[in-house]
Amino acid sequence: MLLSPRLRGATVCRHPLDSKMLGISSSRGRDIRPRRAARCSVAFLRCALIATVLAAAACGDDAGPDDGSVRLDGSTDADADVDGGVPAPDIPWLAASVPPVSLSPCRAGWREVTAGDVTECDPYPAGGPAECASGEAHFPGEPGCRPIGDACPSGDYATTVPSDGTTVYVNASAAAGGDGSIASPYAGLSEVPWVSLATGTTVALARGTYPGAVALKAGIQLVGTCVAETTLSGATGSVAAAVTVTSTGEPATVRNVRITDATHRGALVDRGRSLSLEGVLVERTWGQAILAATPGTSLTLRDTVVRDTQSDGSTSGRAVDVELGAHLDAQRLIIARNPRFAVYVGGAGTEARLADVAVVDTLPSTADDTLGWGLSALEGAHVDARGVFLARNRDVAVVAEGPGSEMILEDVVVQDTEPRASDGTFGGAILVHRGARLEATRLVAARNYAGILVSDDGTSVSLADAVIRDLLSTTGPTSGRAIEVAEGANLDASRVILARSRNVAVLIDKAGSTATLTDVAVHDTQPSSDARFGRGIEAEGGGQITASRVLVSGSRDVGLLGLGLGTRITVSNVVVRDTEARESDLLFGYGVELASGAQLLGDHLSIDTTRLTGLYVLADASAEISQFKLSNVQRSGCGDCPDDPHGHGVIAVNGTVRLTDFEVSDVDTCGLFIVSEPGLPGTTSVDVSSGVVERSMIGACVQVDGYDIDRLSDDVMYRDNEQNLDSTMLSVFAPAEAL
Template sequence: MFIPQARWLLTMTLPVALACGGDSTPAGDAAADSGSDAVTPDAPWFEEGVPPVALTPCPEGWREVTGNAVTECDPYPVAGVSACGPGDAHFPGEPECRPIGDACPAGDYATTLPTEGRVIHVKADAAPGGDGSLAAPYDGLASVSWNSLSPGTTVALAKGTYGGTLPLRPGVRLLGACAAETVVTGIDGPILAVVQVTGSGEAAVLRNITIRNSTQVGTSTADGRSLVLAGVLIEGAHEIGVLAVGAGTNVSLTDTVVRHTGPNMATGEFGFGIAVEDGAHLEATRLVVSDNRATGVFGAGVDSAIRLTDAVIRDTAPRASDRADGNGVLVQRGATLDATRILVERNHSGGIMALGTGSAAKLTDVVVRANVSQASNGRLGRGIGVQFGATLEATRLLVANNDELGIFGTEEGTSLSLSDVVIRDIQPRVADGAGGMGIVVQDDARLDGSNVLIDGAGDMGLMANLGSHVELRDAMITRIGDAACGPETPTGANCGYGAVVISASLRLTGFKIHQVATCGVFLSPLTGTTGMTFVDFESGVVSGTAIGACVQVEGYDLDRLTHEVAYRENGTNLSSTMLPVPGSVDSVGL
C-alpha cells in the first residue's frame, strides 16, 4: 500500500526535559532528564563500541576486510574479479581465474572418457560418413541418432564448433573436450532450447561445453526430468539461460557460468540467467550469473526451490522492453531460495527479492552490495525486499552501498529474522536524491533480530510503520542523516532520523543510537489511522543527536523510553516536535 509522503503533524506540548540549561521544565521531568546521563546501561558490548556482530570467521577462500565498524568478508581478492580468458572464470572464494570445468587436453577429446559403456565420437572436421567410432567419428550433431541412445551412453564432442541442438535422453552423457574449445551454437528455427531432456528417469549430463549465441533458450528441463551441468558456459542465449519447469524436475549445476542472456527478440522481454518454475528444483555450486537481463536468478510457483552455494549474481541489466527491473535474485508465488556463501552485486532495482505467501529466502554468509536504482525511473535499488507474506531468515549478512533501502519488509504475514547483520552506507536513489534508509518494516510485517548494525544512511536508520512490529536486541544505529531538519524543512527531505515509529511498535534492548542528524527516535501516529504507536527502550544509549527523542504522541508514557537508557551529548534529550512525518515506502508488485 502506498501512502503519499507525509504531512506536518503538530501535537500537544509534552512536559519533557530539555538538555539546554535555560529551558523551563517541570521539576519532576527535569529530575528524570538530568538523571539520564548518569544511567549505566547493562550491555557488555558498549565498551567495545559496536554490537557483537559476527561476520567472521570468513568462509574458506574469502578474505577479511577491516576498516569499517565490523570486520567483513569478501569472496574475492583485494584486486577484485580478474579478467579471464575464453573458457575461464573467477569463481567466488577462489584466488584467480581457472578453466570452467576441466582444463583443455592436448588431444581432441576429453581425457576423462569412460572406459565402460558405449561411447559415440563426434568431430567437427571429420570426414562425412563416419560411424561414431574413435577412428571414424561423426562430423556433426545431426549425425547422432539421439532418440535411440540408451542410458549410460556417452557422446564425446571433440574440440570444435557445432551447429545444432542436443536432445538428451535420460542417462545420456554429453562430454566435450573442454568448455573453452567445445562450442554448440544451436540452430535458427522454432526450437525451444539448445539442450532439452527428452524423458524422465536418470539425469542426463552435460559437461565441458559452451553454448554460445543461440537464438533460443540455453537448456530446458521440464515435466519431472533431470539434468546435470558441470563445467558449462552458457553465453548469449536468448530469453533464458537455464530453464527448469514442473514438479519433480531437477537441475544440478557445478562450475557453471550463465551470462549475457538476451531478451526475446520480438518482444524485448526476459533475458533471465536462470528460471525455476512450477515446482522445479535447482541446486548450484560454484556458479557465476552475470550480465543477464531483467532477473539474474528467478523462481516462481509453489514448491519451486533454488539452492545456491559459492555463487555470484552480478550486473543484471534492465529489461530491454521498458528498462525496468534488473534484479539479482527474485523468488515469488511460493518459490524459495536457500543461499550460502553468495555475492549479489551491481544489479538494478534490487539485490534479493522474495514476494508472496510461501516465498522464502534463507541467507547464510551472504553479501548484497552496490545494487543500483532502476533505469526506467531512477527508483529502487534496494538490497533485500520481502513482501506480501514472504519470509526472510538471514545469518551473517552484509548489505552495503545499495540505493534507497537496505532491507524492506511489508504486508501482513511477512516476517524477517536477522542475526549478525550489517547494513551500511545506503545511498539515495537516483531519481530525486531521496531515500537512504537502513531497514523499513511496514503494513503489519514483523522483524525480529539480534546483533544488528545499521551504519550510514541519509534519511533514517530504522522505520516501523503502520501496524508493523520490530524487536531488536544488541543493535546499533549510527551515522544517519546529512543535516538536521526543522519545522520549515520541506516534505521528503533527508531528515536524519535514527528510528522512526508511526502507528507501529518497536522494542530495542541493549542498543545504541548515535550520531544522528535530527531525532534519535521519532514517534508519531499517522493522521487518519487508528493504529497505536509504542516504543519500548531497555538498556541503551542515545547520543550525538539534535534531539534524543522526538515525541509526537499525546500523553506518551516517557518511562517506556528511559528504562536504563542514557541520553547523552544531545542538543535536546526529549522533546515534543512538529517535524515532518515520513511516508510509507512503495512496494514492488508481483
C-alpha cells in the same frame, strides 16, 4: 503560544511578584536575554504565574545559584531518599560501540576484511574478480581465474572421457558418414543416433563448433573437449533449446561445452526429468538461458557461467529460470549481465539451493527499463542461498514475494545495487513483501541505495549477525534507509550494525508493523540527498518497536522518534547519544521525541549530548521510563539564527511524562520544561520521582498555571542549578515531521 521551528530565546517579561525585569544568565557566562526588550510583545509568548512557589523559590533578579541540594518544596537533601546515581544501561559492548556481530570465521576461500566496525568477509581478493581469458572464470571463494570445467587437453577429446566402450565420438573436422568410433567419429550432432543410445553412454565432442539441437535421454552424458574450444551453437528454426532432456530417470549430463549465440534457450528440462550442467558456459542465448519447470524436475549446475542473455523485452530475459515445482541445486555459479531476472525461482513447491554463487550486473528490461533483479523467490517458492555475492544489480538485488515464498540467506554480500533505470528510484539490497518470509544470517549489505524493505501483512524477516552500511541517496521515498518495515510486516533483528545510512536508519511505519531490535547499533545516519533528516530509529503511523541493548549514535534531526496514535516504542537498556542538528537548517537535534499520541515505555534509557532537547513529549504522546539518564543538552547548532534557541532536558507540551529513578544534568536552560498549549491535543502531565536535576540553568521551568509542584518533588533533588524553579515564558520547538 504557537509552536515555532526554533526557540525564540528567553523572553524578558515582568515577573508577577517583582517589578524588575527577570533576566537570565547562563552558568557558562552567556547572557541569554533577548537583544531587545521589545520581544516581550511577540504574540506567542505569555507570562505564567506560579505565585507562592516562585516566591519561596526566590526566582528573580535576587535569586542566585543554590548552594545545596533542595527539593522544590524547600526540603533539604537530608529529607530525600535519592542516592544520586542512576546506573548506565546494561549493554556489555557499549564501550566499544560495537555489538557482538559474528561474520567470521569466513567461509572457505573468503578473505577477512576490516571494512569498519567489524571484520567482514569477501569472496574475492582485494582487487575484486579478475578479468579472465575465454573459457575461464573467477568463481567466488577462489584465488583467481581457472577453466570453466576441465582444462583443454593436448588431444582431441577430454581426458575424462570413459574408454570402456560406452563412448560415442563426434568430431566436426571428420568426414561425414562415420560410425561414432574414435577412429571414425560422427561429423556432427545430426549423425548421432540419440534415440537409440543406451543409458550410461557418453557422447564425446572434439574441438569445434556444433550446430543443431541435442535431445538427451536420461543417463546420457555429453562431454566436450573444453569450454574454450567446444561450442554448441543451437539450431535454426523452431526448437525449445539447444539442450533438452527427453525422458525421466538418471540425470542427463552436459560437461565442458559452451552454448553460444543460440536463437532460443540454452537448456531446458521439464516434465519430471533431470539435467546436470557441469563446467558449462551459456552465453548470448535467447529468452531464458536455462529453464527448469514442472514438479519433479531437477536441474543441477556446477562450475557454470551464464551471461549476456538476450531478450525481446517482454517476458523473456531470465538467466536461470526455475518454476512450477522444479528443483535447482547450484554450486560454483556465475551469472552476469543478464536482463530482467538473473535467478528466477517461482511457484509453490519450487525450490533452489545455491552455494558459492556470484550474481552481478543484472540489466533492466529492454522494454520499459524496470527490473534488473538478482535473486528472487516468488509465488510460494523457496530459496536457500549460502556464500552468495551480489553486485551492481538493478532495482533490487534480492526479492522474496508472495505468500509462502521463503528466502534463507547465509554468508551473503550485497553491494552496489543501482536504482531502477526507469525512474531512478529504489536500488535496494533486499525486498520482502506480500506475505513472504526471509531469514538472513551473516549478511553484509554495502553501498546500496536502500537496505532492507519489509512490507505487507504476513511478511516477516529474521536478521542476525548483519552489517548494513554506507547507503547512498537519490530522491526516491525510501532512498538511503537501512531498514524499513511497513504495512503490517514484522522484523526480528539481533546483532546488527547499521552505519552511515541516509534519511532514517530504521523506519517502522503503519499499524501492525513491528520490529524487535536486540544488540543493535545505529551509527552516523546522514541526511538524504536534499539535506533533510538523518534520523536514527523512527516508528510512526501505529508502528511498534521493542528495543533491547540498542545504541543510536551520531544521528541528525532526531535520534529516536515516535509519531502518531498507536505508535509504541518499548525500550530496555538503550542509549541515544551525540544527536546533531539537521544539515538543511541546523535546527532540531533532539535525542528522543514522542508526538501525536505515540508512547514510549521502558527502563534504562540514556540520552547524552543532544541539541535543543533530550526528551520531547507533545500532543497527547506519553513517556513512562524508570532508570532514566539525560545529560548534556546543548543549544541549537544554528550559530547565525536571528534568535538564540535554548537547550532543554525533558519537555512536555500537552504530553504525559512519568520518570522514576532518574538523572537530568548539564542542560543548557531548563532541566524539566512543562508547557500547556491550548492549540494542541492532550493535556500536560508530568510526574517525576526519585531523581536528580542538576547543573542546569533552571531546574524546572513550569508554564502551566497552578501546576502542582509536588508532582515534581517526590524524592527529587534540585542541585547546582542557577535556579531551581522559574516560570519565564519560553517558546517551544516544532515537532519533527513524519517521513
